[in-house]
Amino acid sequence: MSRRISILGATGSVGTATLDLVGRAPEGEFEIVALTAHSNVKALAELAEKFRPEIAVIADNAKADELADALKGSGIETAAGPVALVEAASRPVDWTMAAIVGSAGLEPSAAALQAGSSLALANKECLVCAGEYFIDLARQRDALILPVDSEHNAIFQSIYPGQDKFIRKITLTASGGPFRDWPVEKMKSVTREDALAHPVWSMGDKISIDSATLMNKGLEVIEACRLFSLPPEQVDVVVHRQSVIHGLVEYIDGSVLAQLGSPDMRIPIASALSWPERIDTPAERLDLARIGQLDFEAPDKQRFPALRIAREALLAGEGATSALNAANEVAVAAFLERRIGFLDIPRLVSDCLEQLDADHALPQRFNGLEEALRVDRLARDRVRGQLASVSA
Numbered sequence: 001m002s003r004r005i006s007i008l009g010a011t012g013s014v015g016t017a018t019l020d021l022v023g024r025a026p027e028g029e030f031e032i033v034a035l036t037a038h039s040n041v042k043a044l045a046e047l048a049e050k051f052r053p054e055i056a057v058i059a060d061n062a063k064a065d066e067l068a069d070a071l072k073g074s075g076i077e078t079a080a081g082p083v084a085l086v087e088a089a090s091r092p093v094d095w096t097m098a099a100i101v102g103s104a105g106l107e108p109s110a111a112a113l114q115a116g117s118s119l120a121l122a123n124k125e126c127l128v129c130a131g132e133y134f135i136d137l138a139r140q141r142d143a144l145i146l147p148v149d150s151e152h153n154a155i156f157q158s159i160y161p162g163q164d165k166f167i168r169k170i171t172l173t174a175s176g177g178p179f180r181d182w183p184v185e186k187m188k189s190v191t192r193e194d195a196l197a198h199p200v201w202s203m204g205d206k207i208s209i210d211s212a213t214l215m216n217k218g219l220e221v222i223e224a225c226r227l228f229s230l231p232p233e234q235v236d237v238v239v240h241r242q243s244v245i246h247g248l249v250e251y252i253d254g255s256v257l258a259q260l261g262s263p264d265m266r267i268p269i270a271s272a273l274s275w276p277e278r279i280d281t282p283a284e285r286l287d288l289a290r291i292g293q294l295d296f297e298a299p300d301k302q303r304f305p306a307l308r309i310a311r312e313a314l315l316a317g318e319g320a321t322s323a324l325n326a327a328n329e330v331a332v333a334a335f336l337e338r339r340i341g342f343l344d345i346p347r348l349v350s351d352c353l354e355q356l357d358a359d360h361a362l363p364q365r366f367n368g369l370e371e372a373l374r375v376d377r378l379a380r381d382r383v384r385g386q387l388a389s390v391s392a
């Protein structure tokens with residue numbers, strides 16, 4: 001009996017890694033319902049021709065005709081625009097990979113859960129922006145959220161069934177990013193290319209910049225608190241440059257269980273795709289003797305303020321974490337467009353949060369997705385205003 005699956009963000013780093021695994025599965029194992037992208041029609045059409053989904057959706061309305069032309073005569077339905085994206089994500093499937101980047105993934109990922117699909121959640125922004133909503137929705141729909149973010153998948157694999165109540169703390173590892181050994185003076189003038197050169201993982205642009213500022217780890221602390229229902233003080237971060245250990249769970253008896261693996265996203269994706277079973281992957285196997293040494297150090301809060309800013313937002317509640325994420329997305333995009341410096345990213349985020357907090361615009365907890373999206377828009381407008389004044 002084949003499993004019906006959809007991949008939201010099919011053309012991205014996680015999306016293509018997911019399809020690599022799907023392509024290695026036995027014939028008939030999976031029936032692909034929807035593949036989606038934002039604007040990369042060529043890549044989406046090529047994937048659609050290869051994997052034969054029911055529907056291929058491009059989120060950018062302006063690309064509707066280009067996609068329809070690219071798949072003309074293929075027998076594959078095409079659609080465009082945010083409404084079509086949510087519709088496609090709502091189609092009844094057993095399993096959905098949520099691999100759209102940013103808060104753009106909120107509505108389609110929620111639609112998949114609403115339709116009762118298991119949600120393989122790579123899109124950490126869903127939980128950063130509206131974590132309580134997603135957790136409640138999964139409970140209401142009796143749907144599973146399977147963490148794909150490598151650290152959270154590691155924690156998920158290390159929690160023995162029924163023993164979550166015995167957890168003393170969890171630890172997320174961080175590679176430290178490309179600037180882990182750089183003096184702050186040198187960090188002032190890093191280029192887009194420097195920041196995208198992640199020392200360990202090959203990822204999409206946005207998360208690569210987040211890893212360089214350590215905002216990724218801040219987002220992951222928020223993601224972990226909401227996913228595993230833990231208070232911030234029970235979620236630790238340690239810089240571990242080899243990124244061999246991805247996450248650790250310390251229990252009240254002193255036992256620490258961890259998940260290790262080579263830095264290949266196909267391992268956590270496979271874990272979510274096959275759970276509660278396991279499947280083979282082409283990921284390189286660990287050779288600890290060759291690796292030789294594993295290093296650990298505390299994150300440097302002076303050079304990397306983003307982790308502290310994220311933890312402060314977490315304590316302030318969902319309004320602050322949604323605004324943090326939105327402000328960060330706008331600032332990262334501005335850096336990638338070479339409009340601001342690298343160290344401006346955390347500063348813009350912090351300034352935006354201070355302003356919105358002063359305006360009492362940030363609720364402690366959202367009543368629904370619409371409220372989260374309203375705060376998202378508010379924060380984006382605020383940072384765009386700051387950027388306009390900087391570049392004026």
Ligand SMILES: NC(=O)C1=CN([C@@H]2O[C@H](COP(=O)(O)OP(=O)(O)OC[C@H]3O[C@@H](n4cnc5c(N)ncnc54)[C@H](OP(=O)(O)O)[C@@H]3O)[C@@H](O)[C@H]2O)C=CC1
Binds near residue numbers: 010059148201202206
């Ligand atoms: N890459 C990794 O190793 C990891 C990623 N993650 C998380 O997974 C998610 C995806 O990351 P990653 O694969 O690196 O991202 P990529 O940038 O590589 O891919 C993003 C995907 O989302 C699509 N997309 C972008 N913007 C929109 C939009 N506005 N509406 C609809 N679709 C959109 C892109 O389409 P198009 O190609 O047309 O632009 C692409 O398919 C992120 O939330 C990230 O934090 C978590 C852990 C590891």
Ligand SMILES: CC(=O)[C@@H](O)[C@H](O)COP(=O)(O)O
Binds near residue numbers: 175176212
């Ligand atoms: C692969 C993955 O899960 C990424 O989130 C990765 O962890 C980013 O690297 P950092 O540990 O440097 O943030």
Ligand SMILES: [Mn+2]
Binds near residue numbers: 150
């Ligand atoms: Mn991660």
